[in-house]
Amino acid sequence: MPADFISSLFVFILAAFLGIELIKRVSPLLHTPLMSLTNALDAIVVVAAIIIAGRHESRFSTILGLVAVAASFSNMVGGFVITDRMLHMFKTAKAKKP
Amino acid sequence: MNPASLQQLIDFSYIAAVIGFILALKWLNSPVSAMRGVLIGEIASAVAVVATLFDPQVTHYKWIIVALIIGAGVGVPLGMVKMTAVPQRTALSHAFGAMSAALIGVAEYFVGTPHISKFQMGEIGLEVVIGSLTSRAASLPPASFRKSCRSAPSPIEGKTSSVFPPWA
Numbered sequence: 001m002p003a004d005f006i007s008s009l010f011v012f013i014l015a016a017f018l019g020i021e022l023i024k025r026v027s028p029l030l031h032t033p034l035m036s037l038t039n040a041l042d043a044i045v046v047v048a049a050i051i052i053a054g055r056h057e058s059r060f061s062t063i064l065g066l067v068a069v070a071a072s073f074s075n076m077v078g079g080f081v082i083t084d085r086m087l088h089m090f091k092t093a094k095a096k097k098p
Numbered sequence: 099m100n101p102a103s104l105q106q107l108i109d110f111s112y113i114a115a116v117i118g119f120i121l122a123l124k125w126l127n128s129p130v131s132a133m134r135g136v137l138i139g140e141i142a143s144a145v146a147v148v149a150t151l152f153d154p155q156v157t158h159y160k161w162i163i164v165a166l167i168i169g170a171g172v173g174v175p176l177g178m179v180k181m182t183a184v185p186q187r188t189a190l191s192h193a194f195g196a197m198s199a200a201l202i203g204v205a206e207y208f209v210g211t212p213h214i215s216k217f218q219m220g221e222i223g224l225e226v227v228i229g230s231l232t233s234r235a236a237s238l239p240p241a242s243f244r245k246s247c248r249s250a251p252s253p254i255e256g257k258t259s260s261v262f263p264p265w266a
Contacts, residue, residue: 005217022123032184034126039191041119041139045199046169047150052205053165054156061205062158066165068198068205073147073169074176075191080140081177082187087132089181 040079046072111149118142193236200229
């Protein structure tokens with residue numbers, strides 16, 4: 001078993017519990033923004049894609065990496081843009097009510 | 099800057115990004131702090147991406163920059179869809195995310211193929227299988243949404259489905 005396996009597993013388990021705790025109390029009103037924000041956050045996989053593409057070890061892996069960079073970066077940008085727009089809508093809707 | 103301290107700086111940026119992500123999800127718990135959550139999520143993502151670009155493993159920049167520009171060019175219109183189309187957009191976006199995970203797995207296998215341990219192989223296999231399954235499954239919902247739109251007696255029927263990607 002690789003030496004860093006245990007520490008990776010450790011991080012993984014802690015992250016799982018942290019994730020549960022973080023989103024457990026999100027109000028139902030915010031579920032849709034939460035979905036699109038996590039969508040933007042999981043685009044952090046772009047980091048791995050950049051490294052694979054940037055290592056330039058073979059043409060095939062570079063092309064796959066570049067497609068992955070484009071796909072996940074579009075998630076990141078789009079996810080933040082739409083979450084921002086959604087929350088702005090909340091704000092204006094609330095301001096109009098009273 | 100010498101390589102060791104550069105690597106340290108990159109690692110610290112990743113830790114800062116992780117803290118930012120945790121705060122982003124935490125602040126999304128209430129509508130009052132939700133905007134702040136999005137902002138810190140944006141900052142954390144930017145920090146992580148910029149730090150990765152300085153990674154010594156990354157030697158070729160030209161095509162990465164092109165891919166980032168294409169990604170932003172696709173992402174902004176996808177972020178500007180009508181609010182009624184948000185579920186479909188999220189599904190499509192999940193498909194993209196899962197696809198990139200699967201592609202990274204394939205690339206990793208291709209690059210390291212003679213020297214991959216059994217454990218890594220299992221990890222990569224799982225990544226590719228789950229990634230491809232999610233990617234395919236997540237591109238299905240738009241079709242079912244469209245079906246449900248069609249059965250509804252709505253005068254704006256044609257308009258509601260205009261945001262769907264042609265392949266869905």
